[in-house]
Amino acid sequence: MAHAAAKEKAVDRYKSVEEAYRSKSKKLGQEYFVVDCDRHIIEPPEAFTMFLDKEWQRMAPKPATDNTGAPRLMVEGRLYQKPTGWGPGRTEGCGDQRPRGEGCPTSARTSTRSRTATSTWISPVSIARCGSRRSGCSPQTSRTGICSTQ
Amino acid sequence: MRALNDWTAKVWATSKRHFWCVSIPLNPQWAVEEIKRCKKLGATAVWMRPNVMQEVRWWNEDWDPVWKTMSELGMALVFHEATGTYNATYSTDYKFDRYWIAHAVSHPLEMATAVAGILGYGVLERHPKLKVLFCEAGATWVPYMLFRLDSHYTARPKEMAPLTMPPSEYFKRQCVICSFEPEEALLSETMAWFKGDNMACTSDYPHWDSSGVSGVVRYLKNYPNLDEQSRINFFSRAAIDALGLKP
Numbered sequence: 001m002a003h004a005a006a007k008e009k010a011v012d013r014y015k016s017v018e019e020a021y022r023s024k025s026k027k028l029g030q031e032y033f034v035v036d037c038d039r040h041i042i043e044p045p046e047a048f049t050m051f052l053d054k055e056w057q058r059m060a061p062k063p064a065t066d067n068t069g070a071p072r073l074m075v076e077g078r079l080y081q082k083p084t085g086w087g088p089g090r091t092e093g094c095g096d097q098r099p100r101g102e103g104c105p106t107s108a109r110t111s112t113r114s115r116t117a118t119s120t121w122i123s124p125v126s127i128a129r130c131g132s133r134r135s136g137c138s139p140q141t142s143r144t145g146i147c148s149t150q
Numbered sequence: 151m152r153a154l155n156d157w158t159a160k161v162w163a164t165s166k167r168h169f170w171c172v173s174i175p176l177n178p179q180w181a182v183e184e185i186k187r188c189k190k191l192g193a194t195a196v197w198m199r200p201n202v203m204q205e206v207r208w209w210n211e212d213w214d215p216v217w218k219t220m221s222e223l224g225m226a227l228v229f230h231e232a233t234g235t236y237n238a239t240y241s242t243d244y245k246f247d248r249y250w251i252a253h254a255v256s257h258p259l260e261m262a263t264a265v266a267g268i269l270g271y272g273v274l275e276r277h278p279k280l281k282v283l284f285c286e287a288g289a290t291w292v293p294y295m296l297f298r299l300d301s302h303y304t305a306r307p308k309e310m311a312p313l314t315m316p317p318s319e320y321f322k323r324q325c326v327i328c329s330f331e332p333e334e335a336l337l338s339e340t341m342a343w344f345k346g347d348n349m350a351c352t353s354d355y356p357h358w359d360s361s362g363v364s365g366v367v368r369y370l371k372n373y374p375n376l377d378e379q380s381r382i383n384f385f386s387r388a389a390i391d392a393l394g395l396k397p
Contacts (some may be wrong), residue, residue, distance in 0.1 A: 013396065014387045020397035021167060032381065035389035037328040038230070038285045038352035047157030059309055060153075 151175050151184055159191035169393065171228050178213045185216070189223050194393055195283070196220055197228040201238040205358035217277040224394040225228030226281040228328070231260045239263075253359075261287035261381040262295050265321070272312025274320040281392040285328040286354050290336045291342045296321055321348070325390045328352045331361050332369040337389035338376065346380030350388040380397060 018033040048060035064074040083100045155381050163170045167241040174181040174196055185196055195307075198208065208216075220227060231238070233253040239245060261284050268274060268282060284292075291346035299317035303310055313320075320342070330352045341349060351369075354360040361368075366385070388394070 012387075013390055016397040018386065018388050022238050029366075031364070031370075031373070032385045034351055035386045035393075035395070036355070037283060037326075037350045037389050037393070039355050041158070041162055043154055043157050047161070048153050050161075051153035052158040053153075056153075060344050061218075122364060 152187075155184065155188050155191065155193070159193065161190065163192060163362065169194040169395070170377065171195045172218075172225075173197065176204055176208075178216050180214045181213075182219045185225065186290045187220055187224065189313045194395070195226040195228050197230055199238070200229045200231050200284075203237045207267075209267040209273055211276075213273075214276060216355050217273060221277050221279040226283055228283045228285060229261060229264050229287075230285040231257045231287060231367060232256070249296050257287045258291050262291065265292070265295055265325075266299060269317040269320050270312070274324050275313055278324070280324060281324045281394070283350070283392055284325065285352060287327075288331070288334060289327045289329050289349060290322075290334055290340045292327055293340055293385070296325050313356075326350050326388050328389075332365050332370070332372050338373050341373075341376065341380060341384070346377065346383050349384055350392065353355050 022030075022033050045061065045063055048057070052060050059076055061073045061075045064072050064079060066072050066079060154173050154323070158170050158173075162168065170193055172185055172193045174184055179260065181196075185193075217227070233256045235250070237244075237258060238260060240252055240259055246255065247251040265284065274280060274282070289378045296318035303313065303316045326348055327344075330350075351366065353362060353365055355363070370381075
């Protein structure tokens with residue numbers, strides 16, 4: 001029965017959709033009517049200030065600047081999106097931010113704060129610093145949130 | 151998710167030429183609610199990652215209410231991989247610590263697992279009206295993966311309880327490859343294998359690896375011998391059918 005439903009002859013809406021959507025003012029590139037199935041948008045921070053319920057505002061993605069000066073988004077305690085380049089993220093490493101919400105290895109080195117900070121915001125600066133190459137943090141060694149230099 | 155979808159609906163999708171996908175929470179009950187809510191806001195389809203995110207195996211039957219809701223509302227499912235995020239098998243923080251390798255690998259391989267999951271677990275058997283689009287993962291590996299799934303279907307019949315026909319038949323009935331790089335090797339052979347169906351045009355604009363607006367021109371130049379119906383299917387008809395676009 002399910003298959004019978006699937007086999008129902010679909011109505012070909014090509015002509016009517018083309019008629020409705022094809023631009024009538026443009027002259028160039030009109031040889032074919034094209035539907036683009038994969039385009040991307042990125043929401044601005046205002047998307048969350050405008051529409052996120054007040055009780056969740058604290059967790060809204062926020063713009064941050066990493067220690068290379070690149071703009072990034074901080075999402076629930078982690079920098080997103082990981083940029084192109086060496087390693088998981090920048091050369092300074094993003095692997096140090098695992099597991100989710102935990103503090104950076106720099107703080108783990110001196111205290112247990114990283115293990116108890118699962119629900120607190122971490123300053124973008126501290127995350128950027130903790131991933132510094134000079135600290136010796138290798139992304140491959142820090143997936144547990146414990147830095148190789150601690 | 152509600153905030154993101156609200157922004158998309160109310161601020162971004164201001165033209166009738168803008169179609170948008172619902173972002174859903176990884177909880178099937180919440181997802182159903184959000185899909186119904188966003189349908190009223192004008193959403194066209196629903197998008198998901200092809201991966202197992204946060205341990206969620208979306209091909210299991212607890213997600214059936216989601217697919218049922220989408221089938222009833224005429225909303226397609228769009229899979230799209232994103233390398234630079236967490237949880238994925240080929241993410242930069244799990245397997246390869248070099249972004250470019252992870253990016254090159256993650257799109258087709260993560261998507262191949264989504265194809266195998268949605269076909270093999272019988273999601274399309276249970277939801278024959280659900281349309282599925284696979285974005286930005288290339289196209290020419292799909293015939294091989296379908297061949298491989300079909301060969302297992304034949305070789306291990308006792309394990310095929312969720313299916314009543316070979317996996318490739320479900321794919322041809324309900325799935326569309328939405329990936330388009332006009333320089334991809336064996337692209338014309340792949341289009342011929344699908345008989346001009348099951349493939350739709352995309353640009354991935356404005357990403358760095360986008361085929362760009364000129365992709366369509368390069369496509370026409372690279373493949374001058376494709377028949378007219380295949381071209382029309384590829385440029386628009388496949389998308390119109392799969393996404394249920396209406397005038």
